[in-house]
Amino acid sequence: MFLNLARTLCLTQPPHEPQEQAPSPASVWSTTVPLAEARRSLMVILSSLMREPATLRVDVRNIHIAPRRSLLTYIPFQEKGTELAHLGYRIAVRRNALVQP
Numbered sequence: 001m002f003l004n005l006a007r008t009l010c011l012t013q014p015p016h017e018p019q020e021q022a023p024s025p026a027s028v029w030s031t032t033v034p035l036a037e038a039r040r041s042l043m044v045i046l047s048s049l050m051r052e053p054a055t056l057r058v059d060v061r062n063i064h065i066a067p068r069r070s071l072l073t074y075i076p077f078q079e080k081g082t083e084l085a086h087l088g089y090r091i092a093v094r095r096n097a098l099v100q101p
Contacts, residue, residue, distance in 0.1 A: 001093065003045065005093070008091050010045060077092075082095055
């Protein structure tokens with residue numbers, strides 16, 4: 001689930017400008033990825049964005065990624081039946097896949 005969301009968010013431009021103010025804490029389902037795990041996932045995400053390995057002329061094992069900074073980002077989802085959806089990104093997550101606050 002995380003890799004599918006990460007790939008979609010990498011390939012899609014934000015549908016609107018970022019908001020300066022966060023929503024009320026009562027309406028937020030906090031789902032975060034520890035920074036160390038996010039860093040380790042960068043190569044997997046990068047690889048998923050590339051063409052099929054048969055046509056790829058770069059050995060991804062020789063690529064080194066060193067993030068210089070990180071940013072915690074809030075992406076608002078709306079409740080739609082059994083899912084939390086973001087219509088601008090055209091992505092959805094089943095609510096039962098997340099731990100409720």
